[in-house]
Amino acid sequence: MLLVITLTAAAIWIFPLYWAFVTSIRDESHVVSSDAGLLPDMLNLTAYSDALFNSNLLTWYVNSIGTSIIITVTVLITGMMCAYALSQMRFPGRRALYAVVLASFMIPTQALVVTQFVLMNDLGLVNTWAGIILPQLIVPVVIIVYKQFFDAVPKEMREAVLLDGGGEYTLLFKVYLPLNWGITTALAIITFIMAWNQFFWPFLVTTSENMMTIPVGITQVRDTFGVNYARVMAVALLGAAPVAIAYLIFQKKVTEAVMISSGVKG
Amino acid sequence: MITNRRKHIVVAMTLIAPFVFIFALVFLYPTLKMVELSFTNAPLIGSGEWVGLDNYRRLFNDNLFYTSLKNNGYFVLLTVVPTTVIALAIALAVNRLAGSMQALVLAVFFLPYILPVSVVTQIWAWMLDFQFGILQPLIEWVTGKPVAVFNHPSWVMPAVASITIWWTNGFNVLLFIAGLRNISPDLYEAAALDGASRRQLFMKITWPLLWPVTALVLTLQLILQLKLFDQVYLLSGGGPFNSSYVLLMMVYREAFQLNHGGYASAVAVILFVLIMIVSVLQFQLLRIGGRK
Numbered sequence: 001m002l003l004v005i006t007l008t009a010a011a012i013w014i015f016p017l018y019w020a021f022v023t024s025i026r027d028e029s030h031v032v033s034s035d036a037g038l039l040p041d042m043l044n045l046t047a048y049s050d051a052l053f054n055s056n057l058l059t060w061y062v063n064s065i066g067t068s069i070i071i072t073v074t075v076l077i078t079g080m081m082c083a084y085a086l087s088q089m090r091f092p093g094r095r096a097l098y099a100v101v102l103a104s105f106m107i108p109t110q111a112l113v114v115t116q117f118v119l120m121n122d123l124g125l126v127n128t129w130a131g132i133i134l135p136q137l138i139v140p141v142v143i144i145v146y147k148q149f150f151d152a153v154p155k156e157m158r159e160a161v162l163l164d165g166g167g168e169y170t171l172l173f174k175v176y177l178p179l180n181w182g183i184t185t186a187l188a189i190i191t192f193i194m195a196w197n198q199f200f201w202p203f204l205v206t207t208s209e210n211m212m213t214i215p216v217g218i219t220q221v222r223d224t225f226g227v228n229y230a231r232v233m234a235v236a237l238l239g240a241a242p243v244a245i246a247y248l249i250f251q252k253k254v255t256e257a258v259m260i261s262s263g264v265k266g
Numbered sequence: 267m268i269t270n271r272r273k274h275i276v277v278a279m280t281l282i283a284p285f286v287f288i289f290a291l292v293f294l295y296p297t298l299k300m301v302e303l304s305f306t307n308a309p310l311i312g313s314g315e316w317v318g319l320d321n322y323r324r325l326f327n328d329n330l331f332y333t334s335l336k337n338n339g340y341f342v343l344l345t346v347v348p349t350t351v352i353a354l355a356i357a358l359a360v361n362r363l364a365g366s367m368q369a370l371v372l373a374v375f376f377l378p379y380i381l382p383v384s385v386v387t388q389i390w391a392w393m394l395d396f397q398f399g400i401l402q403p404l405i406e407w408v409t410g411k412p413v414a415v416f417n418h419p420s421w422v423m424p425a426v427a428s429i430t431i432w433w434t435n436g437f438n439v440l441l442f443i444a445g446l447r448n449i450s451p452d453l454y455e456a457a458a459l460d461g462a463s464r465r466q467l468f469m470k471i472t473w474p475l476l477w478p479v480t481a482l483v484l485t486l487q488l489i490l491q492l493k494l495f496d497q498v499y500l501l502s503g504g505g506p507f508n509s510s511y512v513l514l515m516m517v518y519r520e521a522f523q524l525n526h527g528g529y530a531s532a533v534a535v536i537l538f539v540l541i542m543i544v545s546v547l548q549f550q551l552l553r554i555g556g557r558k
Contacts, residue, residue, distance in 0.1 A: 236384075243381070
C-alpha cells in the first residue's frame with residue numbers, strides 16, 4: 001500500500017519532465033491540438049534541430065561549459081590550498097581566517113550584485129567570461145569540507161614526509177590530495193552543477209547574447225521565436241541535459257556530496 | 267629555527283593568498299562599497315553625492331518596500347514549513363524501499379533540484395499555460411474556469427511557491443534520508459522487542475533523533491527563500507499589481523532598470539542585514555541543538 005502511494009507520488013513528481021519531453025518530440029501544430037493525448041504519439045525532432053542550429057544554443061553551451069569548468073577547477077584548487085593551511089599549518093591570523101570562512105557562509109551574495117556589477121564594469125569585465133566567473137569563485141563550503149578531511153589524515157604521514165625533506169606543497173599534492181580523491185570528485189561534481197545552474201549573476205553581467213550561459217540564454221528563445229512550445233521544451237531539455245546526465249551517472253557521488261557539504265554526514 | 271618558522275609562515279601565506287585575494291575583491295570590497303553607495307544618490311554607473319540617510323528615510327516611506335517585505339514573508343510561509351513536511355514524508359517513504367528501487371525513486375525526487383531555474387520555469391509555464399496547459403483542465407474542474415495563474419494576484423505566489431517546492435525539495439529529502447540513516451537500527455529493534463507500536467517508534471525514536479536535521483532544513487530553507495528572485499522574475503516579473511514583488515526584485519529594478527544605484531544599495535543593505543540576522547540566529551539555534 002505504502003509502495004503504491006510512494007510510486008504514485010514519484011510518478012506525479014516526474015510528470016512535468018515527462019510532459020516536457022512528450023511536447024518536445026511533437027509537431028508544433030499537434031502540441032496545441034485538442035486531440036493530443038498524454039502518451040508520446042510522434043517522434044518529430046524538428047524542435048531539437050531548430051534549437052541546435054537556428055539559435056545560439058551551441059554558443060551558450062560553450063560559455064556554460066567553459067565558465068563552469070574554470071569555476072570548478074579554481075574553486076577546488078584555491079579551496080584545498082586554503083583548507084590545507086588552515087588544517088595543517090600554524091600562522092598568524094589563522095583563527096581569524098577560519099572565522100571569516102565560516103561567516104562567509106552566511107553572506108547573501110545576491111545582495112551584493114549591485115556593487116559587484118559596478119566593480120566588474122570598472123574592471124571592464126561586463127560581457128566577458130572573467131566577469132561571469134569572478135564572483136562565483138567563493139564557495140566556503142569547499143574549504144570547510146576539505147579542512148574536515150585534512151584534519152582526519154593521520155599525523156604520522158605528515159611527519160614521515162617532513163623527515164624525508166618534503167615540503168608543504170609536496171605534502172598537499174602528493175599526500176593529502178591523493179588521499180582525498182573521493183571527496184574531491186564529489187565536490188567537483190556539485191560545484192560544477194552549481195556553477196552551471198547559476199542564473200542571477202550571469203543574467204546581470206551578460207547583455208550580449210553571445211556571452212550568455214545556458215540558463216540565461218534559453219530565456220531568450222521564447223522572445224526570439226514567439227511561443228513555440230515544442231521548441232521551448234526542446235531547448236529547456238537540451239539546456240538541462242548535461243547536468244541531468246552528470247547526475248544520473250554520478251548519482252552516488254552527488255548524494256554523498258550534498259550530505260557531506262550540509263554537515264549531516266561527516 | 268627562526269628562519270624555518272618564517273619560511274613556514276611564508277608558505278602558509280602563499281597557500282591562503284588566492285582565496286584571500288578573491289574574497290577581498292568580490293566579497294569584502296563590494297560589501298563595503300554597498301554600504302557607502304547607500305548613502306549617496308549615485309546612478310548604477312558613475313558617482314553621486316553624499317545624501318546621508320535620505321535613501322533609508324525614503325525607503326521606510328516607500329509602499330513598495332513594505333509590499334516586497336510582505337511578499338517575502340508570504341513566500342516564506344508558503345514554502346518553508348510545507349517543503350519540510352513534504353520532504354520528511356518522502357524521505358520516510360523512500361527510506362522504507364530497498365536496493366535499486368530506492369535509488370530510482372530517490373533519483374526521481376532529486377532530479378528537479380539539479381535543473382537550471384529557467385528550465386524549471388519554462389516547463390511550468392507550459393504546464394500552466396492559460397490556453398493549452400495540461401493542468402488547466404484540473405484548475406477548471408476545481409474553480410469552474412481556467413486561470414491565467416501568473417497573471418492573477420492571489421494565484422501567483424502560491425503557484426511560484428509550489429513550483430519552488432517541486433524544484434528544491436529533493437535537496438531536503440536527501441538531508442532527511444542522511445539523518446534517517448544515522449539512526450542506529452538497534453534502537454528500533456530494542457524498542458520493537460519491548461513491544462513499541464509504529465507510532466511510538468516514530469514519536470519516541472525517529473522524530474527526536476531527526477530533530478537536528480529538521481532544524482537544519484527549516485533554517486536553510488528560510489534563508490534560501492528570503493533570497494527569492496529568479497522564479498518570480500521569470501514567471502511573473504513581480505506582477506500582477508506587484509503581488510509577487512520581492513526585496514531582491516526591488517534591488518534589481520532600482521539598480522538595473524531605473525538606474526538608482528544608491529537607492530538600490532540601501533534596499534540591498536536592508537536585505538543583507540535581514541539575512542545575516544536570520545543566519546546568526548540559525549547558527550545559534552543549531553549550536554544549541556547540539557551540533558558543532
